[in-house]
Amino acid sequence: MPIYHQLGTIPHKRHTIFRKGKNGYHYEELFGTEGFHGMSSLLYHLHRPTQVKAIGKSLDLTPKIAVEKNIRAMLLKGFDVPPTDDFLQSRKVLLANSDLYLGLAAPRASMKDYFYKNADADEMLFIHKGKGILHTFLGQLTFGEGDYLIIPRGMIYQIEFKGKDNRLLFVESFSPIYTPKRYRNGFGQLLEHSPFCERDIRRPEKLETIDKKGDFTIKIKKQGILHDVVYAYHPFDVAGWDGYNYPYAFSIHDFEPITGRVHQPPPVHQTFEANNFVVCSFCPRLYDYHPDSVPAPYNHSNIDSDEILYYVDGDFMSRNDIKQGYITLHPKGIPHGPAPGAMERSIGKKETQELAVMVDTFRPLMVTEEAIKIDDGKYYKSWVE
Numbered sequence: 288m289p290i291y292h293q294l295g296t297i298p299h300k301r302h303t304i305f306r307k308g309k310n311g312y313h314y315e316e317l318f319g320t321e322g323f324h325g326m327s328s329l330l331y332h333l334h335r336p337t338q339v340k341a342i343g344k345s346l347d348l349t350p351k352i353a354v355e356k357n358i359r360a361m362l363l364k365g366f367d368v369p370p371t372d373d374f375l376q377s378r379k380v381l382l383a384n385s386d387l388y389l390g391l392a393a394p395r396a397s398m399k400d401y402f403y404k405n406a407d408a409d410e411m412l413f414i415h416k417g418k419g420i421l422h423t424f425l426g427q428l429t430f431g432e433g434d435y436l437i438i439p440r441g442m443i444y445q446i447e448f449k450g451k452d453n454r455l456l457f458v459e460s461f462s463p464i465y466t467p468k469r470y471r472n473g474f475g476q477l478l479e480h481s482p483f484c485e486r487d488i489r490r491p492e493k494l495e496t497i498d499k500k501g502d503f504t505i506k507i508k509k510q511g512i513l514h515d516v517v518y519a520y521h522p523f524d525v526a527g528w529d530g531y532n533y534p535y536a537f538s539i540h541d542f543e544p545i546t547g548r549v550h551q552p553p554p555v556h557q558t559f560e561a562n563n564f565v566v567c568s569f570c571p572r573l574y575d576y577h578p579d580s581v582p583a584p585y586n587h588s589n590i591d592s593d594e595i596l597y598y599v600d601g602d603f604m605s606r607n608d609i610k611q612g613y614i615t616l617h618p619k620g621i622p623h624g625p626a627p628g629a630m631e632r633s634i635g636k637k638e639t640q641e642l643a644v645m646v647d648t649f650r651p652l653m654v655t656e657e658a659i660k661i662d663d664g665k666y667y668k669s670w671v672e
Contacts, residue, residue: 288327288438289442289471289475289531290475290485290488290490290531291529291530291531292489292490292491292530292531292533293353293526293527293528293529293530294425294426294491294492294494294526294527294528295331295525295526296331296526296527297329297331297527297528297529298331298447298479298614299651301329302315305331306419307333307501307526308376308382308580310485310640312405312425313331313332313333313475313526314331314333314335314336314563315329315330315331315332315334315576316329316330316332316336316658317329317330317333318441318528318530318532319356319532320439320440320463320532321463325463325532326439326463326530326532327530327531327532328425328528328529328532328533329528329529329530330424330425330525330527330528330605331435331525331528331578332423332489332524332525332526333496333518333524333525333526334498334518334520334524336522336524338465338518338519338520339516339517339518339519339559340502340517340518340519341376341502341516341517341575342514342515342516342517342576343504343515343517343657344515345511345513345514345515346512346513347511347513348355348508348511348512348513348603349359349656350380350388350653350655350656350657351656351657352382352383352418352653352654352655352656353654353655353656353658353659354651354653355656356598356651356653356670357616357618357651357654358618358620358621359485359618359619360615360617360621360623360666360668360669361614361615361616361654361658361662361663361665361666361667362613362614362615362616362659362662362663362669363381363611363613363614363615363616363661363662363663364613364661364662365391365454365456365597365612365613365614365661366368366374366454366610366611366612367661367663368391368393368659368661369391369393370390370394370395370451370453371393371394371395372395373394373396374387374392374394374396374397374398374403375403375506375513377393377394377653378390378391378392378457379397379657380389380457380655380657381602381614381654381655381658381661382593382595382652382653382655382658383652383653383655384552384648384650384651384652384653385417385461385650386460386461386462386561386562386563386610386648386649386650387458387459387460387461387561387564387646387648388408388457388459388667389457389458389459389595389646389652390433390456390657391454391455391456391457391612392453392454392455392456392457392633393446393454393455394453394455395448395451395452395511396445396448396618397440397445397446397447397448397449397478398445398607399445400504401445401504401505401515402443402445402504402505402506402522403443403444403445403504403505403506403508404441404442404443404504404505404507404508405438405440405441405442405459405508406440406441406468406507406508407440407441407459407461407508407509407510407511407559408435408438408440408459408460408461408471408508408511409438409439409440409441409460409462409464409564410436410438410457410458410459410460411436411437411438411453411457411460411464411559411566412435412436412437412438412457412607413436413454413456413457413539413644414430414431414432414433414434414435414455414600414611414612415429415432415433415452415454415456415597416452416453416454417431417448417450417452417453417454418432418446418448418449418450418581419446419447419448419449419453419456419619420446421436421438421444421446421447421493421522421534421536422444422445422447423442423444423491423523423533423534423635424442424443424470424522424523424524424525425442425445425491425494425525425528425533425534426491426492426493426494426495426533427492427493427494427495428489428490428491428492428534428535428536429489429493429536429565430491430536431450431538433538433539433599433642433663434536434537434538434539435536435537435538435539435558436534436536436593437534437535437536437537437559438534439532439533439534440463441535441618443505443522443523444534451458456613457506458566458646459562460466460562461562462561462562462563463559463561464559464560464561464666465559465561465566466481466558466559466560467558467559467560468560471672474606474630480498480545480556482542482543482556482558483541483542483543483558486535487538487541488535488536488537489531489535489536489537489538490533490535491534491535492629494525494527494528495523496523496524496525496526497521497523497524497545498520498521498524498610499521499524500519500520501518501520501521501575501645502517502518502519502520503517503518503520503521503522504516504517504538505517505522506520509547511522519533529645532548537558539568539570539599539642539644540559542558542568542570542574543630544556544570544571546572546573546574546575546576547576548573548576548580549575549578549580549581550575550580550581550582550583550584551575552569553567553584553645553647554567556568556645557569557664559608563648563649563650564646564647564648564649565644565646565647566644566645566650567644567646567647568643568644569596569603569641569642569643569644569645570641570642571601571639571640571641571642572637573636573637574633574636574637574638575638580634581605581630581634582634582636582639582662583604583625583629583630583632583633584624584625584634585624586595586622586624586625587622587623587624588621588622589617589619589620589621589622589623590619590620591619591648591649592619592648592649593616593617593648593650593651593652594615594616594617594621594645595607595614595615595616595617595619595621595645595646595647595648595652596614596615596617596643596644596645597612597613597643597645597646598610598613598614598615598643599611599642599643599644600640600641600642601639601641601642602639602640603641603643604629604632604636604639604641606625606626606629607626607627607628607629607669615666616654617650618651621649623670624670626638626669626670627669627670629671
């Protein structure tokens with residue numbers, strides 16, 4: 288998100304001496320993306336951020352694919368993913384392609400014994416249930432139900448949960464996650480017709496500067512392998528930083544839906560974009576106000592994209608028998624539309640209280656073994672009357 292931000296103490300000029308006491312120095316680090324071309328921040332550490340003491344065990348996290356070339360619409364019962372204490376072990380990749388991994392997690396405990404860095408992907412964590420604090424070397428972000436957390440690749444973080452009942456939808460994106468380009472001007476500012484603005488973006492605060500020597504394990508995911516890397520100093524030793532590359536939070540409840548006289552297509556709900564996929568937020572809103580409008584979505588052909596819907600809350604008007612935490616997958620190649628009776632039920636309705644997250648991908652998704660475990664097996668037949 289291109290908004291300048293600063294925390295802590297920084298020198299007047301970049302790449303100049305920044306003393307620490309009388310005889311010491313701070314150590315500058317450029318935390319950037321896309322080489323030296325993308326968004327970046329300049330960090331000032333108390334100690335050199337390069338002091339690796341040991342590299343321990345490695346674990347292959349490559350998703351196990353069950354269906355590589357899929358044509359079947361699927362319904363995944365997300366709350367059937369069993370809770371697990373450890374945050375990383377709780378993450379189950381359900382759908383995958385060369386642009387992203389999408390999955391669910393139900394962690395019961397906070398991250399205490401290690402830190403995590405995803406060197407492969409930007410992460411989007413959608414908090415369906417639970418609340419807590421995202422701790423990073425760039426500061427803290429308090430989060431709660433309905434929040435999107437956007438965490439740039441390479442960010443070192445820990446998550447502190449306030450309770451045991453936590454449910455997360457996550458997307459790992461192998462390209463940077465941005466706000467939609469059509470809602471930004473040439474300077475990066477969100478425009479007047481955007482469904483949210485900079486006031487809705489929550490940036491890091493309460494910078495934690497920890498000066499501590501020891502053995503600090505950072506679990507680093509690189510090329511699908513999770514490596515245990517031990518550093519000599521606490522990774523949260525940043526005394527100050529400034530720039531554009533940092534984690535941020537945005538609540539789905541702050542998304543302002545765009546409506547019209549007749550049914551609006553899914554792009555009006557777009558919230559984020561990356562290479563070859565978009566993320567949309569379906570929120571409570573007034574229905575269309577043409578006297579003959581049909582509020583339910585029209586049938587449409589999935590020629591160019593796979594569509595994933597994650598159901599958060601409310602009565603989703605286009606489906607039958609949908610519960611919280613369900614995921615529907617409508618693959619490219621065949622049309623889909625409202626469930627039988629949904630179109631007729633929608634006529635005359637004035638509003639909806641539905642809440643859902645949609646991810647549309649422009650490359651087909653592969654189905655993992657974890658997804659097969661929670662598939663209802665019959666959803667693709669649900670349009671037969």
